[in-house]
Amino acid sequence: MERELEQLHGASFGWALGCCGRNRDDAEEVLQTVYLKVLEGKARFDGRSSLKTWLFAVIHRTAMTQRRTRWIRRMALLRMPPSAATVEQQHAEDNSRLLAALQRLARRQREVLELVFYHDMTIEEAGAALQISLGSARVHYARGKKRLEALLTR
Numbered sequence: 001m002e003r004e005l006e007q008l009h010g011a012s013f014g015w016a017l018g019c020c021g022r023n024r025d026d027a028e029e030v031l032q033t034v035y036l037k038v039l040e041g042k043a044r045f046d047g048r049s050s051l052k053t054w055l056f057a058v059i060h061r062t063a064m065t066q067r068r069t070r071w072i073r074r075m076a077l078l079r080m081p082p083s084a085a086t087v088e089q090q091h092a093e094d095n096s097r098l099l100a101a102l103q104r105l106a107r108r109q110r111e112v113l114e115l116v117f118y119h120d121m122t123i124e125e126a127g128a129a130l131q132i133s134l135g136s137a138r139v140h141y142a143r144g145k146k147r148l149e150a151l152l153t154r
Contacts, residue, residue, distance in 0.1 A: 019063035109144030
């Protein structure tokens with residue numbers, strides 16, 4: 001399993017980046033947490049899906065947990081003087097037109113598109129990784145592509 005995880009590391013990091021809004025530090029932290037979960041047996045592969053699909057689901061859940069934790073911290077920062085909140089917000093930046101457009105999509109649309117386009121998953125595998133039905137994944141995929149096209153043609 002260790003060898004397979006090593007082979008998936010590049011794609012896993014790319015998916016972690018997508019789940020973390022392209023924030024490299026957050027993605028590294030998420031991936032490190034995922035690897036610890038696997039090593040400590042807190043996340044176990046049961047063979048019901050491919051290893052990649054399972055791993056991407058673990059990365060997604062871990063990133064969502066991290067996002068909730070960071071949101072709670074930001075809410076606490078809002079109670080602080082504005083300068084502290086301003087510094088925190090400067091860490092989020094979109095460097096390209098495509099990434100900016102992707103960020104404007106609904107979360108599920110963005111996640112499905114990233115899994116399909118950047119991680120060579122089928123729509124069915126993306127749905128499994130996100131723990132949504134195939135029909136729902138197809139709808140998010142189609143609507144996301146349509147919205148992305150509209151954003152990029154402006």
